[in-house]
Amino acid sequence: MATTTPPAAPAGSATDVPSIDRDTRLALYRQLVRLRRFEERAYRLFQEGLVKGTSHLSLGMEAIAAGVAEALREGDYTFATYRGHAHTLARGVPMEGVMAELLGRANGVCGGKGGSMHLTSVEHGVMGSYAIIGAHLPIATGAAWSSQLRGTEQVTACFFGDGATNIGAFHEALNFAAIWDLPVVFVCENNLWMEYTAIADVTAVEHPAADRAASYGLERIIVDGNDPDAVHLEARRAVDKARTGGGPSLIEALTYRHGGHSRADPGDYRPKEEVEAWLARDPVPMYRQRLLDQGVAADDLDAIETQAQEAVDAATQAARNGPVPDIDSAFTDVWADGGSSWRN
């Protein structure tokens, strides 16, 4: 069975880290709150029947997307999974485009053709969300190879779940990135569960990513994924290493999803105590408290929350009002010429 309680103090946990400045902390909090509010709204829109297909939320897991994104700079690349709202937004993609995409509207980032599982915004370095487990690890490796070839200092970050560590593509990508010293940071969001099955039930090691790092000559890194500071510091270290030619890293961030796997799943296959223990470590209030303890004014934090809520409301409005895609758009963009014709 899965670990039923969160690790008391996972390696890399950082309750008070002076090397993160106040601005960064506020930025992290701003991000956390934005992602939280967005995901709450996405869930509501799913329940209202406006998000039609499926939707996988990062509720409870926001600190990872926030902490890593804050370590990246413009021009860097990120690759995410079907659970990719948070990772997309954290790179600065406007909420409207993301929300509208969930609703299948023409003003969505993919014009309604991608949907919740395929959010992409190339201009923000968000190189796609992939719905086949593991597939994007090799692709992210390729983006990192490209940066190396072109001699840029771009870094690629690639997010995936604990479940992805048991599929072949994980293994191939890690080895490939390691032997070519590619500037890529693999971030495993270990939320202890795959869909409805505990990762511990189907994995030969306790830490599905970290306990395998040695297979690729990499350091074993485990971090508290509910602590934005801890995630950010590890990410910064890994990103710096990648940027300066030090090659790839594999970070396992321990976290938990508040809700179910997707759609309306209540997630009630999980032991109650496990859920409660992790809910008690909700990154948003925890981080708020840390900032308060460090002397940030409650008003400042309240303002951040209000802003986030307003942004989500505005995005929701824009998405709801977004036009249904033009039927013709079903037949565009198969090919580089913009069309879909396969014959003359």
Place this chain on the structure above:
Amino acid sequence: MATTTPPAAPAGSATDVPSIDRDTRLALYRQLVRLRRFEERAYRLFQEGLVKGTSHLSLGMEAIAAGVAEALREGDYTFATYRGHAHTLARGVPMEGVMAELLGRANGVCGGKGGSMHLTSVEHGVMGSYAIIGAHLPIATGAAWSSQLRGTEQVTACFFGDGATNIGAFHEALNFAAIWDLPVVFVCENNLWMEYTAIADVTAVEHPAADRAASYGLERIIVDGNDPDAVHLEARRAVDKARTGGGPSLIEALTYRHGGHSRADPGDYRPKEEVEAWLARDPVPMYRQRLLDQGVAADDLDAIETQAQEAVDAATQAARNGPVPDIDSAFTDVWADGGSSWRN
């Protein structure tokens, strides 16, 4: 670059091991010599144009097939690669059927439909030779699962090359076998080279299999693959463990191929000193010397060699005289009903 010299004394090396009795040693030698003579002949027939497609020899690597097969019993399963002549013969499959299969004759074990890369003899537990790197590891895992389900004590041995450790199927199979405690012994024949590329050039760890065993909660096992005793002892330990419910093992056996990868490849991309150092450790004369040192009469060993040569000659004759497959046989055995019809 690849290791250029063989390890002086690899872990598990056993120059004098009392736990192997004389009969077993003679059996090992008999096997070694049979495989050697067979492969030499196969090469000649390839040069004569009688082996038409391709052919991958185990010249220099025979101690692994011999040592492992000697640890198995009737009813056990083996799975091999395209480089599978030795593994097939070592399970007791008659030489004629194997030789005839290389020649594409009707008296081949697969009636000429399989060829050198797909030797199979289900009645001997030889469950096939697979030409897609890595693919047979999951399949071998399945055979082991089946034994577990049926409550037999059958053990499955699965042979593969160093190159196979970097493909996804390796990773999936190892994890799967480990979590279900399956009775399977994975044997990596690390001959330092894939086709024309050194494994060290494309692998993040020094020992492509052993250094990854921990990823599957398994012991790190490296053995001198040119020492039949050493291989046999490790194999026996792993097979016993599997047979008694102890789950899978992963053995990395260090060895070297005397010739090229396949067909007429001279293998001259390999450093000369590396080739020479390994040729000096040829398992056949080394083992003969060990037996002589242990008091086995030279005559007994000579008789074994003569027998092997005669068996190969007879098999060659039978294969050369074997009928070309009946054209109709191209249309049999697609389906269980014996035919190939896909319509009424």
Place this chain on the structure above:
Amino acid sequence: MAELITYREAVSRAIAQEMRRDESVVFLGEDVAAAGGVFKATKGLLDEFGGVRVRDTPISEEAILGAAMGAAMTGMRPIAEIMFSDFLATCWDIVAVEIAKTRYMTAGQTNLPLVIRTANGGGLRFGAQHSQAVENWAMMIPGLKVVAPSNPADLIGLFAAAVRSDDPVMFFEQKSLYPTKGEIPAGEIVDELGTAKVVRKGDDVTVVALASMVPRAVDAAERLQSEHGISAEVIDVRSLVPLDTRTILSSVSRTSRLATVEENPRLCGWGAEVVSIAGEECFWDLDAPLTRITTPHIPLPSSDSLEDEVLPSVQRIVETVAKMTG
């Protein structure tokens, strides 16, 4: 005695029927046991048959099918679930290059009694990577049998036939059909692979459909009759391999017209195969161009408005058939 059940319920009934009958039948896949499947189509099986015979796996599609293949070669009759048929791409080597070819390569030494069941097709707004209709991927590989039922009774009967077959069977469950209902007879249901069914009789045109396209073709036939006075015969192919060409060709010879309706994207779908066979073997009987109604050759869009537009609709079937028959 007939009972009305959903296509979804038919899945667990089918599996249970065969597992009760034969101890060597086992079932594995991702989230199939404790959770009863992501489509809830395998609920109750773990409870009835226990954790040894019904087993959750890691996300390791190659290992899942490798396990099934190795077990099938050694005396078991495994049923493996690949959650979405799109994921067959991640283990296509095991399907197309190992499972499909091993009996032949070994000159019949290996038995491969296994079933790969998978949720196939679009209509659920899941986007391009979770909506593909890929039955043609399987049809093109020699050595695979390929089945795709359109209703609960057929599902159970064909599934039983698949499990009892000593050949590997790709069993496509159309995910858009899971909530649909149909009657099933009482007792054990066993059908036959390689048999198509005439589900509606007609004289003017033969419409050949599969899975989700069968109810649409039937609806279209009703409208063709009432709105255009065209009498369409609708055939549910059910089994692509073996293919019941006798039923299809005898209908085409009689009606002199053939239209196929498939969810596959246009190029090299099973419709092309059926049309080609008719174009060769019924050529002299034909009175109209051979017509395929397919999803266009594009990945599937996620948005509901777009997805509805590109999958063959009743309206499109009516218009196309009316035009070719007019």
Place this chain on the structure above:
Amino acid sequence: MAELITYREAVSRAIAQEMRRDESVVFLGEDVAAAGGVFKATKGLLDEFGGVRVRDTPISEEAILGAAMGAAMTGMRPIAEIMFSDFLATCWDIVAVEIAKTRYMTAGQTNLPLVIRTANGGGLRFGAQHSQAVENWAMMIPGLKVVAPSNPADLIGLFAAAVRSDDPVMFFEQKSLYPTKGEIPAGEIVDELGTAKVVRKGDDVTVVALASMVPRAVDAAERLQSEHGISAEVIDVRSLVPLDTRTILSSVSRTSRLATVEENPRLCGWGAEVVSIAGEECFWDLDAPLTRITTPHIPLPSSDSLEDEVLPSVQRIVETVAKMTG
């Protein structure tokens, strides 16, 4: 000025031509660099372009194509080798579900200028797992362009067009053609995707062939003329996607008869697609059953005597076409 070279030599010429022209073209695959490829088709490239642009990889097909895809999305123009086309099955997800769909799913945000080259087809006695003709696997996936040249000049020209295309191109080199020779013109060679070629003019029947089947179809046409007085037009399809239906259909309309010749196993091959298009769009012009000549629907046997029997031979083409035209 024309020069006679092998199909094998054409490969390295083609790659070199494009790598010289464009710095963003890189090449990766198993044993492609130091060894010059297992078919020796990429000799000399490492020497000329160095180890950064020409690179040996581990046996990790998913990583190879993932690397190509990620690089293509971010400004490079990678060429990836998959040694045997059979191995596409081990990375089919990256080909069919990632590379093929990503431009569409992202509404055109991602560019995918990459070429996957691979040795395709049978005839070398390599057995069922190293001999498949799988161009139909690629043709059926929306979002992939699919090319298969039959001679050195076409190989170089179509390869150049593939590298310069911003779409992913599956480039099938028929391995049985590597030793064959053909003339190439001097200087840079650049051809156009989506263009078929009439390689022999004729009036009685249109024979459409691809890759290794083109020389056989031409030989058969000569024999049909001399032995049966039948004038066969032979079209080399060259590019399955885009498909030059104009060239094919205008020929069929004129000759009134169509036969396709393909190495694909029978079901759902590209021949079925071509036949289906003609059966719909040239129906009223047709004077004979639409005929496909294919490898039967079986895995390929290893033995030379059996393999020769099942691949379409000149003799079989002659007999089949004579019968349908007679």
